[in-house]
Amino acid sequence: MTADPFTLLGTAFHTPERGRLEVLEEHLFCVDAQGRIAEIQAPGHPEYTATISDARRAGRLVELGEGQFLLPGLVDLHIHAPQWPQMGKALDVPLEVWLRKYTFPLEARYADLDYARAVYADLVDNLLANGTTTALYFATVHVEASVALAETCLEKGQRALVGKVVMDDPEQCPPFYRDADAASAVSDTRRFIEAVMSLDPGERPLVQPVITPRFIPSCTDAALQGLGELAEEFGCHVQTHCSESDWAKQFVEARFGQTDAASLDGFGLLTRHTILAHSNFIDGQDMDLIKEKGAGVAHCPLSNVYFANAVFPLREALDRHMHVGLGTDISGGYSPSLFDGCRNALSASRTLQSGVHAGLPAKERGAPGEPITHQEAFWLATAGGAEALDLPTGSFRVGHEFDALLIDTKASASNIHVNGADDTLDDVFQKIVLNAARANIATVWVGGRAVVGCS
Ligand SMILES: O=c1[nH]c(=O)c2nc[nH]c2[nH]1
Ligand SMILES: [Zn+2]
Numbered sequence: 001m002t003a004d005p006f007t008l009l010g011t012a013f014h015t016p017e018r019g020r021l022e023v024l025e026e027h028l029f030c031v032d033a034q035g036r037i038a039e040i041q042a043p044g045h046p047e048y049t050a051t052i053s054d055a056r057r058a059g060r061l062v063e064l065g066e067g068q069f070l071l072p073g074l075v076d077l078h079i080h081a082p083q084w085p086q087m088g089k090a091l092d093v094p095l096e097v098w099l100r101k102y103t104f105p106l107e108a109r110y111a112d113l114d115y116a117r118a119v120y121a122d123l124v125d126n127l128l129a130n131g132t133t134t135a136l137y138f139a140t141v142h143v144e145a146s147v148a149l150a151e152t153c154l155e156k157g158q159r160a161l162v163g164k165v166v167m168d169d170p171e172q173c174p175p176f177y178r179d180a181d182a183a184s185a186v187s188d189t190r191r192f193i194e195a196v197m198s199l200d201p202g203e204r205p206l207v208q209p210v211i212t213p214r215f216i217p218s219c220t221d222a223a224l225q226g227l228g229e230l231a232e233e234f235g236c237h238v239q240t241h242c243s244e245s246d247w248a249k250q251f252v253e254a255r256f257g258q259t260d261a262a263s264l265d266g267f268g269l270l271t272r273h274t275i276l277a278h279s280n281f282i283d284g285q286d287m288d289l290i291k292e293k294g295a296g297v298a299h300c301p302l303s304n305v306y307f308a309n310a311v312f313p314l315r316e317a318l319d320r321h322m323h324v325g326l327g328t329d330i331s332g333g334y335s336p337s338l339f340d341g342c343r344n345a346l347s348a349s350r351t352l353q354s355g356v357h358a359g360l361p362a363k364e365r366g367a368p369g370e371p372i373t374h375q376e377a378f379w380l381a382t383a384g385g386a387e388a389l390d391l392p393t394g395s396f397r398v399g400h401e402f403d404a405l406l407i408d409t410k411a412s413a414s415n416i417h418v419n420g421a422d423d424t425l426d427d428v429f430q431k432i433v434l435n436a437a438r439a440n441i442a443t444v445w446v447g448g449r450a451v452v453g454c455s
Contacts, residue, residue: 003033003035003447003448003449004033004060005030005031005032005033005038005060005448006031006055006060006061006062006448007028007029007030007031007051007052007055007060007061007062008028008029008031008061008062008063008064008070009026009027009028009029009052009061009062009063009064010026010027010029010062010063010064010068010069010070011023011024011025011026011027011064011069011070011425012024012027012029012069012070012071012396012404013069013070013071013425013429013432014071014072014382014383014395014396015375015376015378015379015382015383015395016383016395016396016397017379017383018318018376018379018383018384019373019375019376019379020375021375021378021426021429023425023426023429024040024042024070024396025043025425026043027040027041027042027043028040028041028045028048028051028052029070029396029402029404030051031402031448032448033448034204034447034448035401035402035445035446035447035448035449036399036400036401036402036447036448037396037397037398037399037400037401037402038398039398040396040397040398064406065408066410067408067409067410067418068406068407068408068409068410068442069406069407069409069428069429069432070396070404070405070406070407071131071382071404071405071407071432072382072383072393072394072395072396072403072404072405073131073132073133073134073159073382073393073394073403073404073405073444073445073446074130074131074132074133074134074338074339074381074382074385074405075132075133075134075135075325075326075338075381075382075384075385075386075389075393075394076127076132076134076135076136076326076327076328076338076341076385077136077275077277077296077298077299077325077326077327077385077388077389078136078138078239078275078277078298078300078327078328078329079127079135079136079137079138079327079328079329079330080137080138080329080330080331080332081119081120081123081137081138081139081149081162082106082107082109082110082116082119082138082139082140082145083103083106083107083330083331083332084119084120084122084123084126084330084331085106085119086102086103086106086331087330087331087334087336088331088334089331090102090103090331091306091332091334094245094247094307095244095245095247095248095307095308095332096245096247096248098307098332100174103331104173104174104176104177105176105177107140107141107165107177108140108176108177110139110140110142110145111142111145113144113145113148116140116142116144116145116148116149117148117152120148120149120152121152121156124152124153124156124158125156126336127158127336128156128157128158128444128446128451128452129438129441129444129452130336130337130338130339130438130441131337131338131339131405131438131441131444132158132336132338133158133159133393133403133404133405133444133445133446134158134159134160134161134385134386134389134391134393134394134403134446135153135158135159135160135161136160136161136210136237136239136275136298136327136389137149137153137160137161137162137163137210138163138165138212138214138239139162139163139164139165139212140164140165141164141165141166141167141177141178141179141185141188142164143164143188143191143192143195146162146163146164146165146192147192147195147196147199149162150162150195150196150199150207150209151199153206153207154199154200154206154207156451157206157446157447157449157451158206158446158451159206159207159391159393159401159403159446159447160206160207160208161207161208161209161210161237161239161389162196162207162208162209162210163209163210163211163212163237163239164188164189164192164209164212165212165214166179166185166186166189166211166212166213166214166218166219166223166227167179167185167213167214167218167219168180168181168182168184168185168218168219168220168223169217169218169219169220169223172217172218173218178218179223182220182222182223182226183222183226185219185223185226185227186223186226186227186229186230189211189212189226189227189230190230192209193209193211193230193234193236195209196208196209197209204401204447206446206447208236208237209234209236209237210236210237210238210239211227211230211231211234211236211237211238211239211269212238212239212240213227213240213269214240214241215240215241215242215244215248215260216240216248216251216252216255216256216260216263216264217248217251217252217255221267224264224267224269225267225268227267227269228267228268228269229268231268231269231271231273231274232268235273236273237273237274237275237389238269238270238271238273238274238275239274239275239276239277239298240264240269240274240276240277241276241277241278242260242261242264242276242277242278242279242282242297243259243260243261243278243279243280243281243282243286244277244278244279244280244281244304244307244308245280245307245308245310246281246308248260249281259282259283259285259286260276260279260282260286261276261279261282261286261289261290262285262286262289264276265289265293270289270290270293270295271293271294271295272293272294272295272390273295273389273390274293274295274296275295275296275297275298275325275388275389276290276295276296276297276298277297277298277300277327277329278297278298278299278300278303278304278308278312278329279297279312280304280308280310280311280312280313281308281310282297282313287316287317287320287322288320290322291320291321291322294323295323296322296323296324296325296387296388296389297312297317297322297323297324297325297388298324298325298326298327298329298385298388299312299314299324299325299326299327299345299380300312300326300327300328300329300332300333301326301341301344301345301347301348302328302329302332302333302334302335302340302341302344303329303332303333304348305348306332307332311348311349311351312348313369314345314348314349314369314372315349315369315370315371315372316369318372318376319369323384323387323388324380324384324388325380325381325384325385325386325387325388325389326338326341326342326345326377326380326381326384326385327341328340328341337437337438338381339381339433339436339437341380341381342374342377342378342380342381342433343377343433343434345372345377345380346371346372346374346377349369349371349372350371374429374430374433374434375429377433378429378433382394382395383395401446401447401448402445402447402448403445403446403447404444404445405441405443405444405445406441406442406443406444406453407432407436407440407441407442408440408441408442409428409431409432409440411439411440411442412439413437413439414437414439414440415435415436415437415439415440416428416431416432416435416436416440417431418431441453
């Protein structure tokens with residue numbers, strides 16, 4: 001896809017490495033016709049003034065106003081698209097009950113393609129307005145509706161990785177909502193992969209297919225085996241839930257005599273392009289394995305409170321340099337905002353910091369350790385997620401996609417209050433991470449295309 005190139009002049013915040021905030025004051029971001037960052041010029045650059053005049057003369061200069069800042073677009077590493085109508089309700093029961101009572105009946109409705117198209121259009125509009133420029137989606141078992149989600153993302157300009165869900169075990173999945181058998185689950189996944197690949201066949205596709213066994217308890221061995229073979233054949237991304245709750249963890253260990261991570265690896269489903277949602281109860285050996293394979297974890301701090309009563313051992317995972325990003329986990333999580341995700345990750349990490357528990361016996365749930373910082377939380381929601389997905393987005397670098405948000409701290413209804421000279425730029429960044437809301441997101445670009453607001 002090509003678009004008009006443009007140059008943006010303004011101050012940007014990003015965290016190119018974990019925990020390191022870089023403030024790019026009054027920089028120029030030159031975006032090419034492919035929507036990539038072709039050049040970044042600091043005020044001292046010899047061409048800086050000429051670049052501004054040339055862009056202005058060509059009508060291609062976008063200038064940020066007072067109180068406006070550029071941020072990288074947000075990466076949602078775990079979200080269930082069909083659960084959008086359920087977001088904000090039905091959180092009164094444990095995971096295994098929630099699936100049967102509320103979620104499977106809702107997801108079954110996506111056999112109706114018109115229903116799917118209507119919900120998905122509304123979802124993608126809302127996520128873009130919340131600043132989510134990249135999303136890793138679970139869809140449903142239905143091939144056509146899952147392809148419709150990919151089509152919707154392509155049409156609306158959201159970078160997306162979409163999975164047709166596989167759940168074929170008749171012992172665990174209801175007759176009204178499951179794959180007919182392992183063979184059709186695998187052949188439907190192949191058909192889905194080929195359909196999504198043909199939607200956007202270029203070198204840098206905006207939408208990509210993902211192999212998606214829901215979680216081990218919902219899949220037969222034959223389905224897991226077949227999906228592992230597809231992962232090898234197509235080299236595409238894989239996503240699943242891993243060690244989320246006591247129930248899910250114990251189910252897998254009773255069935256295979258080993259953990260989720262080890263079992264997934266045995267089926268060829270643990271690769272550099274695998275994202276494991278939750279992973280609350282992984283142990284040191286699992287972490288070594290996940291790290292060795294280069295797979296990533298989608299940390300979902302809000303839904304963990306509801307379904308796991310536990311906290312992902314984030315600090316330990318970060319210390320081991322595992323790939324980690326943030327997921328909203330709609331609708332196990334009730335907020336579509338990854339700014340809320342940052343806040344929830346910060347709260348979760350502070351809940352279990354070691355000092356609070358000093359003198360208490362070793363913890364059995366969650367993980368003590370240094371709490372994360374707001375810079376680390378923002379990194380998780382941007383560059384961390386992008387690195388986990390192996391995609392060139394999440395920070396401002398030459399060659400990266402121009403996936404970005406214009407944050408207006410002076411928007412009406414803003415909860416960000418900047419106090420003139422009392423607040424440094426680092427303070428402003430912290431205030432954005434802790435208080436930004438949809439009202440502050442004035443423009444959203446994905447691959448250089450303005451998909452919310454206008455430039
Ligand atoms: O949070 C969750 N949401 C789901 O839809 C799901 N399915 C299996 N395990 C799950 N966990
Ligand atoms: Zn989930």
